[in-house]
Amino acid sequence: MDKNRIQGTKHEVKGALKEVAGKMTGNHVKEAAGRLEKDAGKLQRDVGKVRDEHKKH
Template sequence: MNKDQVQGRVEDVKGKIKEAAGKAVGNDRLKNEGRVDQVAGKTQATVGDAKEKVKDAIDRI
């Protein structure tokens, strides 16, 4: 696992926690921040996954 994959997954989990907290206390701003964090985390994890695939492909050459 590379740095982007780990950091992206951490950001996704952080976003899920924020969203749940926002729902629990009725705070729409916090809930929306959580959703944004999740999207950012998933995007970063996807970039990390792509980097890993490229690295693996190069290693096979």
């Protein structure tokens, strides 16, 4: 398994938690930062998936 998949998932979860915390406290900056980190994590995870598929072939 590519390390980007693991790191991406970690950032995705961390960002989602940060986004929820921002929503709960009304902190729009924290909410946006969480959304950004979550989306970056999804992208990193997808890069890892592509690399894994490439290694198989």
